[in-house]
Amino acid sequence: MRRARDQLLTFAAFPGRIEARNNARERDPRPAVFRRKNTNGYGAM
DSSP: OOTTGGGTTHHHHSTTTSOSSOHHHHHSOOHHHHHHHHTTTOOOO
16 A cells, blocks of 8 residues: 555545546456356356
8 A cells, every 4th residue: 555655535536537446347247247248157068
């Protein structure tokens, strides 16, 4: 935490330019999610 202290509140220094949350990335579908949904979570063919 000490090393990243200056980066913790970057969104406050640039209001409107940087989101405070990571929602865009969290909502972005990942390849593992597609694989799990396509195979119904089952590893065998």
